[in-house]
Amino acid sequence: xxxxxxxxxxxxxxxxxxxxxxxxxxxxxxxxxxxxxxxxxxxxxxxxxxxxxxxxxxxxxxxxxxxxxxxxxxxxxxxxxxxxxxxxxxxxxxxxxxxxxxxxxxxxxxxxxxxxxxxxxxxxxxxxxxxxxxxxxxxxxxxxxxxxxxxxxxxxxxxxxxxxxxxxxxxxxxxxxxxxxxxxxxxxxxxxxxxxxxxxxxxxxxxxxxxxxxxxxxxxxxxxxxxxxxxxxxxxxxxxxxxxxxxxxxxxxxxxxxxxxxxxxxxxxxxxxxxxxxxxxxxxxxxxxxxxxxxxxxxxxxxxxxxxxxxxxxxxxxxxxxxxxxxxxxxxxxxxxxxxxxxxxxxxxxx
Numbered sequence: 528x529x530x531x532x533x534x535x536x537x538x539x540x541x542x543x544x545x546x547x548x549x550x551x552x553x554x555x556x557x558x559x560x561x562x563x564x565x566x567x568x569x570x571x572x573x574x575x576x577x578x579x580x581x582x583x584x585x586x587x588x589x590x591x592x593x594x595x596x597x598x599x600x601x602x603x604x605x606x607x608x609x610x611x612x613x614x615x616x617x618x619x620x621x622x623x624x625x626x627x628x629x630x631x632x633x634x635x636x637x638x639x640x641x642x643x644x645x646x647x648x649x650x651x652x653x654x655x656x657x658x659x660x661x662x663x664x665x666x667x668x669x670x671x672x673x674x675x676x677x678x679x680x681x682x683x684x685x686x687x688x689x690x691x692x693x694x695x696x697x698x699x700x701x702x703x704x705x706x707x708x709x710x711x712x713x714x715x716x717x718x719x720x721x722x723x724x725x726x727x728x729x730x731x732x733x734x735x736x737x738x739x740x741x742x743x744x745x746x747x748x749x750x751x752x753x754x755x756x757x758x759x760x761x762x763x764x765x766x767x768x769x770x771x772x773x774x775x776x777x778x779x780x781x782x783x784x785x786x787x788x789x790x791x792x793x794x795x796x797x798x799x800x801x802x803x804x805x806x807x808x809x810x811x812x813x814x815x816x817x818x819x820x821x822x823x824x825x826x827x828x829x830x831x832x833x834x835x836x837x838x839x840x841x842x843x844x845x846x847x848x849x850x851x852x853x854x855x856x857x858x859x860x861x862x863x864x865x866x867x868x869x870x871x872x873x874x875x876x877x878x
Contacts, residue, residue, distance in 0.1 A: 528605040528849060531593070531629070532842025535582040535622030536614025536642045537668070538563040538573045542590040543838030544597035545652070547846035553652040557596035558832070558839040559589050568707045572697065579617030586625055593838065601633045606854065608845025611639035612862030613668075619861040627857050636854035638845035642836075643867040645844040646802040647675050650827045652843040661789050661796040663782060665811070666803030667693035667710070670739050672785035673867065674793060675800070678847045681867045682792075684785045685737030692774060693805045695741040699748050699770055703763050713767045714808050720761075720768030725751045727773045729780070737785035744773055775814045782818050798825040804835045
């Protein structure tokens with residue numbers, strides 16, 4: 528089956544065409560992504576109104592390019608998949624409304640995709656992977672450990688109780704006056720620094736529940752920076768290295784607890800999977816290699832292009848759902864918040 532996927536939940540405008548073969552393996556025919564980094568750089572973060580307007584201006588052309596690169600027409604499609612949340616609501620509305628319009632005009636089914644589910648299923652697009660498996664989802668807005676039991680069957684084993692890991696990286700970059708986007712800049716600076724110079728906390732280390740907390744670590748970085756001010760380039764490098772080392776220790780400890788909880792409920796997972804933009808961080812990837820080896824697990828890291836927001840993973844999630852006969856109505860709502868595995872429609876209740 529052939530599915531067009533649209534992604535507009537944050538600051539990437541993307542459209543892609545993906546084929547799901549009868550044996551279940553995937554093929555990306557096109558994946559066009561337009562970043563809005565320059566539009567948001569002067570503000571040091573994503574401005575929702577600017578992001579939504581940029582999606583409106585760019586999406587039609589992005590879809591045309593994706594269809595042309597895939598060498599298919601709308602009549603060839605089996606469905607249209609659009610990210611319906613969670614995300615910045617203005618951007619979500621742009622992509623979902625466009626998907627509905629294409630579905631209505633072509634008579635194709637609409638698949639309203641949960642953006643988090645798209646990340647969860649993305650490893651199955653690029654490799655053979657059966658259920659169940661353990662997912663570490665780490666991005667700018669989300670940090671979760673999830674038992675992926677089947678399409679539309681998920682259990683969140685652990686989550687952050689405050690900041691996401693990617694958000695913490697970006698905020699540390701901003702307080703240290705590093706360029707936007709901050710996460711990669713922290714990683715670059717950390718490679719030059721001394722990770723043992725600043726004694727930073729490892730929040731929730733050793734706790735049995737596999738949740739995360741990053742706000743205290745972020746505050747500790749700010750206090751250390753204030754104590755060392757005025758900061759030299761070397762100070763910034765050492766702060767970044769110490770912060771990143773703390774995050775790695777937290778990820779390792781929390782994931783150990785998550786895998787223990789997974790095994791206790793569902794036996795051993797078939798793989799450890801990492802998705803989300805923070806999964807591109809080399810220090811975190813190295814730590815995950817150690818955790819996978821420690822637990823005799825296969826480690827799957829989707830290509831970097833599929834870790835960040837893109838239309839291909841939306842199209843693939845749509846194809847996976849369509850293969851099970853799942854489709855959505857044209858009145859499916861956009862959602863700013865949408866926990867993975869919960870229904871898209873909220874049933875009305877009596878007052």
